[in-house]
Amino acid sequence: MNAFTASNHDATTHIAQSQRLIDPPLEIRLRKAQRMLELTWPDGAQSRISCLTLRRACACSNCQRLQQTGALTLIDAEVGVNRLELSGISGLQLYFSDGHFRGLYPWAYLRDLGDPA
């Protein structure tokens, strides 16, 4: 028998801070007409992130390879998000209108993207 089996109630949450595992948003709204993703966080903060910003931050294998080789990436300023899916409890997967869909957007990453620079 596995001596380390524990119920969810016993799970420690200490790692949460250091790993930047933040609580998922209460609400996620994709405003397709405005090409804007709106998130409402448990602490009441709201993030508005344009699809263009999200697309620029795409971390799919294709985009990462381009960044590593220093290649110029052409992104349509009109790019939109066709669809979004929850990726487990850790974040969102976004399906862009230009075909990129392999990038994962963890909650903390989304929150950072939405904060004013």
Ligand SMILES: [Zn+2]
């Ligand atoms: Zn990409």
